[in-house]
Amino acid sequence: EKGGFEHFMLKEIYDQPRCMADCMRGRLLLNEKRIVLSTINMHRERLMKAERFIIVACGTSWHAGLIGKQLIEQWANIPVEVEYASEFRYRNPVISPDDVVIAISQSGETADTLAAFQLAKENKAMCFGIVNVVGSSIARASDTGIYIHVGPEIGVASTKAFTGQVTVLTLFALALGHERGTISKEEYESTIEELGNIPEKIKSVLAKDEEIKDIARSLTYAENALYMGRGFNYPVALEGALKLKEISYIHAEGYPAAEMKHGPIALIDENMPVVFVATHHQLYKKIISNIEEVKARNGRIIAVVTEGDEAVKEIAEATIEVPSTLASLAPLLSAIPLQLIAYHVAVEKGLNVDQPRNLAKSVTVE
Ligand code: F6R
Numbered sequence: 001e002k003g004g005f006e007h008f009m010l011k012e013i014y015d016q017p018r019c020m021a022d023c024m025r026g027r028l029l030l031n032e033k034r035i036v037l038s039t040i041n042m043h044r045e046r047l048m049k050a051e052r053f054i055i056v057a058c059g060t061s062w063h064a065g066l067i068g069k070q071l072i073e074q075w076a077n078i079p080v081e082v083e084y085a086s087e088f089r090y091r092n093p094v095i096s097p098d099d100v101v102i103a104i105s106q107s108g109e110t111a112d113t114l115a116a117f118q119l120a121k122e123n124k125a126m127c128f129g130i131v132n133v134v135g136s137s138i139a140r141a142s143d144t145g146i147y148i149h150v151g152p153e154i155g156v157a158s159t160k161a162f163t164g165q166v167t168v169l170t171l172f173a174l175a176l177g178h179e180r181g182t183i184s185k186e187e188y189e190s191t192i193e194e195l196g197n198i199p200e201k202i203k204s205v206l207a208k209d210e211e212i213k214d215i216a217r218s219l220t221y222a223e224n225a226l227y228m229g230r231g232f233n234y235p236v237a238l239e240g241a242l243k244l245k246e247i248s249y250i251h252a253e254g255y256p257a258a259e260m261k262h263g264p265i266a267l268i269d270e271n272m273p274v275v276f277v278a279t280h281h282q283l284y285k286k287i288i289s290n291i292e293e294v295k296a297r298n299g300r301i302i303a304v305v306t307e308g309d310e311a312v313k314e315i316a317e318a319t320i321e322v323p324s325t326l327a328s329l330a331p332l333l334s335a336i337p338l339q340l341i342a343y344h345v346a347v348e349k350g351l352n353v354d355q356p357r358n359l360a361k362s363v364t365v366e
Helices: 008-014 016-024 038-042 044-048 059-076 111-122 137-141 160-180 185-206 209-217 231-248 257-262 284-296 311-315 327-348
Strands: 052-057 080-084 099-105 126-131 144-147 224-229 251-256 273-278 300-306 318-322
Touching: 008 016, 008 327, 016 160, 016 185, 038 044, 038 144, 038 160, 044 160, 052 059, 052 111, 059 080, 059 099, 059 160, 059 231, 059 327, 099 111, 099 137, 111 126, 111 137, 126 137, 126 160, 144 160, 160 185, 160 327, 185 327, 209 318, 209 327, 224 231, 224 257, 224 284, 231 251, 231 273, 231 327, 251 257, 257 284, 273 284, 273 327, 284 300, 284 311, 300 311, 300 327, 318 327
Parallel strands: 052 080, 052 099, 099 126, 126 144, 224 251, 224 273, 273 300, 300 318
Antiparallel strands: none
């Protein structure tokens, strides 16, 4: 049941440290500093000769795919395309037998994602599933894959499945890079070590919930909001905006922060809240100038920052600190406050958090 929480969504947000540990169990061997994935042991040759990965997914799972692309390209040096399953299946996409098509799906029943997978199969590509529900249609249609093992997700808004998907993609990209010799031993081992710290760090983000709730209150009457991030935090911005739309019914858009000046900046005035995901990574300085641009137009700035941040704090109306981590693992922490913001806004507005209007948990229609 809800384990003492008011809603499944909140329970599932709080479940994330444990879910991540479950997801990594037997796969992330901290003492030996290595990753073991049975799919790589069983399909080494086929995966090694992959010339390209095509990720097909919808919604939140598609956002996880955007993070997966960056991870696989960075560590395994294999090109990755990320496609909306609903678009991919109705075009004439170029699929070759050397491609590996990865379907990402919590439910394993999303009709468009399943159909995209079937198209891949007809074209003799390898079908690789990243799924939560064991034995689901997409799991059964897979040649191989990795379960995320986060347990049943009941809230319609996906939370723990997202962090589980990102965790699996991280393990897969690291293991693949290691096999291919495209990641340095140092980076492989230090990332493994830091992955082991993430569940505890998520706990420390959850401990800030009261603070996050107060900040969320300031969004209750907003009609619009923008979410901005760069690099690994760009898909997190998209995901934060989706969460706010679907359960709080506030129109929100996510953008890579530098795109702002190509149009969305025209929207900014004193009524526009802008949520920046501005943790301390390679693009930090760049995002600060994006934040200043919003400030100069009187936009209201809420920012997710790294503990100890000073520069953003000086400019923003409110900041939420998350522990420091590697850039590649940042989404696993920065997504959490955005989930909580959407949750608290929806509760404050008296909305049905676990079953928002017009939405179904698994979209089995086209
Ligand atoms: C958002 C959400 C949806 C799903 C999408 C794909 O919170 O839940 O956007 O992510 O419908 O569903 P799955 O992952 O089951 O294929």
